[in-house]
Amino acid sequence: MLLRHTTAEVAERSALSVNPAKTCQPIGAMYAALGLHRCLPHSHGSQGCCAYHRSALTRHYKEPIMAGTSSFTEGSSVFGGQSNLLQALNNMFTLYDPDVVAVHTTCLSETIGDDIPQIVDKANEKGHIPEGKYVIHANTPSYVGSHVTGFANMAKAMVDYLAEPAAMKNECINIVPGWVEPADMREIKRLCWQMGVDVIMFPDTSDVLDAPQTGEYEFYPKGGVTIPELKQTGASSATLALGHTASAPAARALDVKCNVPCEVLDLPIGLAATDRFVDALRRTARVEVPQYLENERGRVVDVITDMHQYFHGKRVALWGDPDQLVSLTEFLVDLDMRPVYIVTGTPGKAFLKRIEKALDGRVPEAKVKQGLGADMFLMHQWIKNEPVDLLIGNTYGKYISRDEDTPLIRHGFPILDRIGHSYFPTVGYGGALRLLEKILDALLSDQDKNSPEESFELVM
């Protein structure tokens, strides 16, 4: 057993994480920045941070990930990283010709107290930033929040630096999609267009991290929200933020800066959350829900009713990011399943309340843990004490899946050992259908594998 060192006895831990269910802010900022067209993310810190983030994103997306680093030295840690960032900006604009550089900090540069706007001003004075090019930044100390916080901060930086207030509002709606996959972003746009709603989505990693094979290596793939679009967000009539943790800060900043009202919704994963998103679009853009979409929804409900006996009472363990967990939990409860163990390493006050609401009092045995000690080691200990039927979470669940012989549906970040997450959405009605298929595949395959010969069934 790979995790033979995991004991069933849960000991109170005061000072550490074992097999963390989170990672640090800068990678989230890097991911968000990749959703900006012709943007070069830049890591202001040691070289390793940038290398690790690029490697982790490469493993998840199987795409080249480009980002610069300030390559801190011992000297920079004493005297500050100003000269590194100045040199870096100069080099990046000269060599890689981005439209925008999105700088994020690291634990190192935060602690020594580098003032990024001041350094960028200096770079401007020195003429390191060519005419018509931009530098934006987000503070992303690794010891605060998690990778999701980093995403939220960089999305907000896009507003802070680029959104322009406009007296006249247009019909357009802004969407902040949250930390979801390129396929999800594409699906959300499709949903909006199908309803006849004009949207600006930021960040938007579709056509960046799911770029087609063209026989050429594109340093800047064609996707991503453009700078003119970001400027226009201030003229939109509303913003819909999907996911409280990842998207609310950007939407609220846009409201404050440009007076664009915002509504913060759950990620549209599962039936009810998608309903709320579609309804919000309908209300905000004053459009009708087309029959086509109604049919799409109807098919999801049809599958749920057809197969409900297989969902009933199944115990599920899930881990990952708060926004995903809230919507997934709600969906599982709607399916009459029992999300009994829920773990996120990402801190944030409202999460426990939201989960409680999603559980709707229907899973009294549910254990939820967040923040310190909320890690995959604890999750495994819970499962050892009382097993589950299904695991839903990132690739790090594969050890538990193997040791406990429990099926795993890969969902979230990172997925290091399968493809599909970049290409098939889990948001919207289409996404719900895919989740249903995955859940049923997992449960029924497990039943096929483990049922005694006499009760092995052909028809299920």
Add this chain to the structure above:
Amino acid sequence: METARHNILEGRKDQVHRKGQEPFNMACEKHSLAGSVSQRACVFCGSRVVLYPIADALHLIHGPAGCAAYTWDIRGALSSGPQLHRLSFTTDLRERDVIFGGEKKLYHALVELIDQFQPKAAFVYATCIVGVIGDDVDAVCKRVQEEKSIPVLPVHSEGFKGTKKDGYKAACDAMGRLVGTGDTAGIGPRSLNIMGDFNIAGETWLIKRYYERMGLQVVASFTGDGRIDDLRRAHGAALNVVQCSGSMIHLAKDMKERYGIPFIHVSYFGIEDMSRALYEVAEFFHDQDIVDRTQKLVRDEVSQIMPELNRYREKLMGKRACVYTGGAFKAFSLVRSLRTLGVQTVVVGSQTGSKDDYDLLRKLCDEGTILVDDTNPVELSRFVQEKGADLLIGGVKERPIAYKLGLGFCDHNHERKQVLAGYEGMVNFAREVYSSVCSPVWKLVPGRRTESEASGEAAAPTLLPVARKVS
């Protein structure tokens, strides 16, 4: 094309050399230019990859969760016993700890983990933040070591304190404190330590079997399938056999100084280097029996793999490769191995090569070969296209670039899935290169002509670079 506009940075000009052009004055071992998309990592990364395979130790990363998350079981360093090294332990420092210091947290974390997991020793990695907030990691380690009666070793791997190479040194320093603390009873004169093999895909096991067939006793492996107790008695061995020039040389030198144990440099990749390694080790012991056994081993192994190797060679003859490795030592072996397969190396570079390394690489390569130090994706893709390479050998960050360009790829780094060392490794390598370079999937790539189109006739091996769209 997008990249055509990008030029080599002025400050990097002397880190690129084309063989044939004079003078040869390769700049290297430089800190990367800020802002270039370097493929390099940090000090912590260096220490982590070297120590990670020690399977019965606790590896606690003192810092925010990220450093632990990104290095959680990413290296396929196999263990025949405990799997403790595959878990990810971190003090998960938060803002409060950054302000008030993380020593207390580190102490409690160590005590709790040692109580729970009963490791043979603990390594405590200092990350960037620890270097800045000034935690006295040494003092905490010392205290816990006394309380728990196991070695608790600080690893000074603050990310910004140099390059990956400095991380190797920090790892060696930590291991150096273990060596000499164990009982050397039962170690004979025909004995050695394997250094600088990390048992990726089981390579250390293979090498160990070779040495055992030669009649030699392997005392300790630094660090593939490594065990603390073996490391502690490693000073009883007669010889240190060092692979991977960067990572272990400090420890080998240290052991020579302290215990008078000589060391030799070897490489286990490719027929030539593998055989040379075994012969050099055999000669060291001045024992005809060992030499005879070695000759037989090499003869048997080589004759066993040659037929299959020749089949691949026929298919690969005239192909061109770009090699980009972490350390330069591996690049030497790869250039030779590729030559064995009829593949010409047209671009070669490393993240951490030294001047001597590049000098040797230059001698090894054909006229016109491009040598690069600490390259970046733009440069690399440009050189690959200019030289019409069919294959890229590199690590995780290079793989998707190769595929986007429609090139074959072979991972010769952490993520290799099968043994590439030794004789059977050479066959695996050939098969992997063949299966990627000659894969029919490249015909699906737009703008890439098929081989028969390029050469004008079907099935004939071609020396022409496969044309790719360049605009």
